Amino acid sequence: MDRTWLHKLASPPHFYRIAGRLAPWLGWPALALILIGLYGGLVLAPADHQQGEGFRILYVHAPSAWLSMLVYATLALASGIGLIWRIKLAHAVALAAAPIGAWFTFVALATGSLWGKPMWGTWWVWDARLTAELILLFLYLGFLALHGAIDDTGRADRAAAVLALVGVINLPVIHYSVYWWNTLHQGATITKLGKPSITFDMLWPLLVMLTGFTLCFAALLTRRVQAEILRRERDAAWLRAELAR
Amino acid sequence: MNAARFLAMGGYAAYVWPAFGLACAVLLWNAWAARRAHARARAEAQRRLAGLEADA
Incomplete structure (x- = not known):
């Protein structure tokens, strides 16, 4: 297999330029989709026959929870690539992803709490799904704290990457927790392999929001990776030419 | 649509x-x-380069 494109992509100057060109093409569609999804979710979708208007929290809760896991998978994959092939750019991607993931995990927990209060009668329970999601937040914060505690960037990258890989075990636990344990959390809404449990007029705003949030993560990540590259490559010759433009 | 009902x-x-x-x-x-992280890192890199050139 020809892997020159991969080596090219992994080179910081090349990645920096691609990311700069890509960011607006990810960010503006993300904004448009999220606005459409908000209108669809808040106004166009019909009320749920059991949960009334309260179910609309789904439209911000599910995309946040989805991102909390997608970002962690990205972080862990980048950490693994960085550890195995010693690609420095991969560690920069992992570090750039961590704060984004922590924020969306926080939103998933907080909106879940706001949903749980009227539907279950409590802000919080030590339920399997909720506890695993809280552990995910601690994994993000632990990753950032560990990276920040070590001065040498290379050593910090490797130590944090090991932590990230150990934490991967939490992802299937979160996903399958509603099946493995008898929990308060409701089952999946759309991932029941081709048989979603909601009608199309409720489903489409959710799919639009999921796509919008995913694009938003991609846009945020490109900007943050660019910042991280600038910090790490501060003595590189290419930077002089890049900044002079 | 009724705004009060919606709210x-x-x-x-x-x-x-x-x-x-x-x-x-x-x-x-x-x-x-x-955006701020990128702008700050860029400004910092520029300051550093300007400093290096002044020293040289």
């Missing part, structure tokens, strides 16, 4: 609006923070 969210206003407000606030904050 009432069938009695769930106290839960629905904070959830959407928080999600939107975090999205906006992240967009701003990512």
